[in-house]
Amino acid sequence: MSYFADVRALLRKDLLLELRARDTLPAMLLFVVAVFVVFHFSLPDRSSDRAAGGLLWVAIVFTALLGLGRAFVPEREQRMFDGLVLAPSDRSAIWLAKSLATLAFLALAEAVALPVFALFFHGIDGTTVAAFALADVGICAVGTFVGAMAVVTRARDLLLPLLFLPLAIPILIGGVGASVVASPARYLAFLALYDVIFVLVCWASFEYVVTE
Amino acid sequence: MWRLSRGREPLQNCDNCAPVERSYRIPLPALAVASLVLVTTALALVFFVAPTDADQGFSQRIFYFHVSIAFTAYLCFGLGAWKALLHLWKRDPNADLESYVGIHQGVIFGSLVLLTGSIWARISWGHWWLWSENQLVLFLVLFLFYAAYFMLRFSVDAGPQRANLCAVYALFGVVLIPVSFLAIRLAQRFIHPIVFTRHGAAFGGWIMVTYLVSQAAMIVLAYTLYRVELSGKRLDARLRELRRAFA
Numbered sequence: 001m002s003y004f005a006d007v008r009a010l011l012r013k014d015l016l017l018e019l020r021a022r023d024t025l026p027a028m029l030l031f032v033v034a035v036f037v038v039f040h041f042s043l044p045d046r047s048s049d050r051a052a053g054g055l056l057w058v059a060i061v062f063t064a065l066l067g068l069g070r071a072f073v074p075e076r077e078q079r080m081f082d083g084l085v086l087a088p089s090d091r092s093a094i095w096l097a098k099s100l101a102t103l104a105f106l107a108l109a110e111a112v113a114l115p116v117f118a119l120f121f122h123g124i125d126g127t128t129v130a131a132f133a134l135a136d137v138g139i140c141a142v143g144t145f146v147g148a149m150a151v152v153t154r155a156r157d158l159l160l161p162l163l164f165l166p167l168a169i170p171i172l173i174g175g176v177g178a179s180v181v182a183s184p185a186r187y188l189a190f191l192a193l194y195d196v197i198f199v200l201v202c203w204a205s206f207e208y209v210v211t212e
Numbered sequence: 213m214w215r216l217s218r219g220r221e222p223l224q225n226c227d228n229c230a231p232v233e234r235s236y237r238i239p240l241p242a243l244a245v246a247s248l249v250l251v252t253t254a255l256a257l258v259f260f261v262a263p264t265d266a267d268q269g270f271s272q273r274i275f276y277f278h279v280s281i282a283f284t285a286y287l288c289f290g291l292g293a294w295k296a297l298l299h300l301w302k303r304d305p306n307a308d309l310e311s312y313v314g315i316h317q318g319v320i321f322g323s324l325v326l327l328t329g330s331i332w333a334r335i336s337w338g339h340w341w342l343w344s345e346n347q348l349v350l351f352l353v354l355f356l357f358y359a360a361y362f363m364l365r366f367s368v369d370a371g372p373q374r375a376n377l378c379a380v381y382a383l384f385g386v387v388l389i390p391v392s393f394l395a396i397r398l399a400q401r402f403i404h405p406i407v408f409t410r411h412g413a414a415f416g417g418w419i420m421v422t423y424l425v426s427q428a429a430m431i432v433l434a435y436t437l438y439r440v441e442l443s444g445k446r447l448d449a450r451l452r453e454l455r456r457a458f459a
Contacts, residue, residue, distance in 0.1 A: 149377050153367040166357035170395035201387050205380045208300055212372040
């Protein structure tokens with residue numbers, strides 16, 4: 001059980017940090033609302049609800065990207081990584097805790113963003129919410145992983161979107177598909193499959209990202 | 213930054229830190245001659261022997277190159293991932309460079325897939341780009357993914373950490389290929405319901421022979437280029453070591 005105790009301690013650290021500094025979640029919220037306003041003016045009159053539904057997914061992926069870019073900043077600024085890697089725990093716990101923290105931020109951001117979207121554009125059904133729940137897992141798992149890669153490079157913030165977006169294309173396909181078609185079971189299953197595959201791959205290979 | 217060893221020997225603890233030269237069974241000149249002969253034979257077969265397609269006419273001949281290049285690109289990505297696995301698993305000191313060169317060849321052949329596919333789409337359907345062509349879209353996604361591989365590689369200083377990051381990313385690639393393929397097929401249902409079906413002549417006789425020869429030509433060509441680039445990169449590393457030794 002000590003593995004989960006490690007994860008809980010790391011997660012608690014991230015949540016506490018956000019609670020005190022408040023520098024990620026407010027930025028994500030402001031960003032997603034600003035993007036909705038931009039979308040309103042970039043969608044011509046009489047464009048379909050389907051187009052707006054697709055843009056919602058783009059907005060959420062970019063908002064997640066904003067949060068993921070901040071994920072490893074405290075560790076980098078305080079030079080905490082050496083300590084974390086030296087700690088007598090499994091290294092994948094670092095990834096798991098960070099993914100759960102970004103998942104919490106993203107879920108909170110969506111808890112505001114989806115009602116705002118419904119207010120500005122059109123209503124959202126249960127299937128779309130389920131698709132977002134499944135997609136969030138994949139976005140946070142993969143995004144945190146490539147975020148840890150990007151933070152050790154010289155390019156840093158520049159590199160994260162480049163590494164993340166090609167990996168996020170299947171998530172977008174599954175999510176948009178689930179939102180627009182009549183029988184979304186296939187797309188939800190695909191999102192779940194993506195989550196399982198990539199969570200396992202990230203969990204198994206995170207050790208190599210932080211060690212030499 | 214994170215200079216922590218995994219409790220094993222450092223990768224290069226010798227005095228001469230250039231990667232050890234690996235001995236190959238087939239010498240490079242023989243490979244070069246073989247690829248020249250095979251590519252020439254393939255060209256001759258494609259243009260003079262293979263029958264003209266009843267449906268698409270002369271332009272269908274690009275199929276022999278397009279498909280064999282695509283298959284070769286997958287092989288290169290697979291080779292890159294396999295070498296990445298060898299790096300992480302066996303700590304093979306050569307594997308990092310070999311993985312990089314494999315992926316580099318994969319990206320070159322992948323760009324050729326995009327180019328030939330685009331030409332074929334233009335001639336057959338009148339558009340340079342078709343989102344309904346699964347293979348083309350998949351190669352575009354892979355191209356973006358592996359282009360980011362180079363960004364990653366060139367923004368980390370050479371060393372064990374770069375080798376690890378690149379190896380993990382290369383392994384992500386072979387996971388992404390089937391997942392993206394599935395996703396793009398699913399996307400057809402709501403983005404482009406019309407699917408072009410290719411019902412041409414039966415796949416036999418000279419068509420089969422021409423295809424197999426072109427396929428062999430492309431694989432041998434890719435392997436030759438891989439070996440050429442690898443020996444160049446190794447020479448470069450050794451030269452740098454020598455310079456450092458004399459400085």
